[in-house]
Amino acid sequence: MSQKWTESHVPDQSGRVAIVTGSNTGLGYETARVLADRGAHVVIAVRDTAKGERAAADIRATAPAADLTVVALDLGSLESVRTAADQLRTDYPRIDLLINNAGVMYPPKQTTADGFELQFGTNHLGHFALTGLLLENLLPVENSRVVTVASIAHRNQAKIDFDDLQWERRKYNRVAAYGQSKLANLMFSYELNRRLAGKNTLSVAAHPGVSNTELMRHTPGNTLPGFNTLAGLVTNSPLVGALATLRAATAADVRGGQYYGPAFPVAAMGLVGHPQLVTSSAQSHDTAIARRLWTVSEELTGVTFPL
Structure with missing residues (x-):
């Protein structure tokens, strides 16, 4: 297989059911579009179903045969997660791909409907419960x-602070809070794969590098003149950013517990380019912390896994 893995490498997906969270825009949209174009039945699982229907219409405009369904899912509400999961379990006895893509990055301090810090609650706990x-x-x-979208930000001021997971005691640092949520995504992906040993299902992680999507709307400086133009020059397009997810979801050589993302050495980190097998921080492989995070996540969400 060519090192420059592209959309053309995605194999036929006919007969497969793929659920993609946050797929009305950005990385999720491109992931859903490519999977639908390859023949998968794709569930666009999004908070705003009107935006989801517009995304589905846009995909059908380029892939008229696309088989798409829109389902309401707000990862910031465990009630919404349970309602969506009930519907999906009933409608799809067979699920081939669950792509945990949706997320928020760098918002001002907010909480979810259940009182969790918004980034940790949405990016990690919502997906943990849904999975x-x-x-x-x-x-x-x-x-x-199960493909979980992480981030290079798992290295950035990131640690799992069990004494203050919800940032109730410390001064809020939105960058560090995002880093914690993305580290949690990776640790969840790895721990899930360990628990899936001997099963049919693989747990794989991916990251898009730095991609120019709506996720960047809270990035400091994004209102400055020329920000979007400059960002477009030094970041991946949404499609190239989505390729890591698509490779993790569809490539035949993927193994459970792997991590895919751009590996172009900008500032010695994988920021842009096409996806390769990459490494994550030593901290992300700490099995004791991962097991503790799993237990805490079960307690906070009330969801246990059938493993």
Whole structure:
């Protein structure tokens, strides 16, 4: 396989069911578009279903045969996660791909409907709960996969602070809070794969490098003149950013517990380019912290996994 892995490498997905969270825009949209174009039935799982329907219409404009369904899912509400999961379990006894893509980055301090810090609650806990609630429909399916979208930010001021997961005691640092949520994504992906040993289902992680999507709307400086033009020059397009997710979800050589992302050495980190097998921080592989995070996540969400 060529080192420059592209959309053309995505194999036929006919007969597969793929659920993609946050797929009305950006990376999720491109992921959904490519999977639908390759024949998968794609569930666009989004908070705003009107935006989801517009995304589905846009995909059908370029892929008229695309098989798409829009489902309401607000990852910042455990009630919404449970309602969506109930519908998805009923509608799709067989799930081939669950792509945990949705996320928020660098917002001002806010909490979810359940009182969790917004980034940790949405990016990690919402996806943790959704995965646990859907896993029974993935487990019987050969080569089914859970792909969790992480970030290079898992290295940036990041640690799992069990004494203050929700930033109630410290001065809020939105960059560090995002880093914690993305580190949690990676540790969840790795720990899930360990628990899936011997099963049909793989857990794989991916990151898009730095991609010019709506996720950057809270980035400091984004209102300055020329910000978007400059960002477009030094970041991945949404499609190139989504390739890491698509490779993790569809490539035949993928193994559970792997991590895919751009590896172009900008500032000695994988920021831009096409996806390769990459490494994550030593901290992300700490199994003791991962097990503790798992237990705490079960307690906070009330969701246990059928493993």
